Amino acid sequence: MALADGRPVGVDVERHRALEAVRLAPACLTGPERAYVADTAEPGRPAAFLRCWTRKEAVLKGCGVGLAADLTALDVRPHSSPVAHVVQHTCGCAGDWLVRDLDCGADRTAAVAQPAGSAGRAVVRLFSLTPDAGGPVDGPAQRGEAARYQSRV
Template sequence: MLAVSGCPVGMDVEALRDVHVAELADVALTAVEREVVLGLEEPWRTRAFLRCWTRKEAVLKAVGVGLATSLSALETGADRPGPVEVTADIVPSGPVTWRVTDVPVPPGWVASLALPAGADEIIDVQKW
């Protein structure tokens, strides 16, 4: 996928696959997200985990830090459909709030797109 915008933008796409959610939950999810995600049965548990993951990665890519920061520092609203607001307080300039949208993708995939919360940009998302 490719997202083009006149403002900072981040996107992440993940294939639905076997993920050891219980093992990754402590390092990748906030306490609220862990409660929501681990309370689900499969296959919903893995889908919810990957939705949190793609939302976090989209924000981290938009901020420009990638996985160099703690994923458990970002609350992504695991129990809510997008768009959601995610505040990233991970850069010296202070917190920035992002609007994260779940991108419709073919079955077997999960994708998220992050833009600054106040952006009125029209985003062209291309899927291959």
């Protein structure tokens, strides 16, 4: 969950897992994003894919459209770190967004996004009711509590 005072905000968190990043990439990544994933050495390729994915979902959740958008039309500039300036042209939510990668532990990739013109402090909380769902490794979410992260985009 992400909260920001008086402005849209989107967040996505994904647990690292085995996935066929190069096979999945054409369905949801732009050309530069596919190159970023393909150029990453194999042990890190799933994390590279998830970096693109979480950034996309954060922007699209902030727009209120989620995965209804054409994911291949939104380039989230994975080479930019830790903040990327993203231009969103799809689903009636055109505009510039700032996307920041979040550090949620070694086994997760996460991003938060806000409109560039009004970006500021956002509070992100991860909730987990079971040890397998969300939250940082060895963190409070493993005990069924909330983990809190703050980010200034």
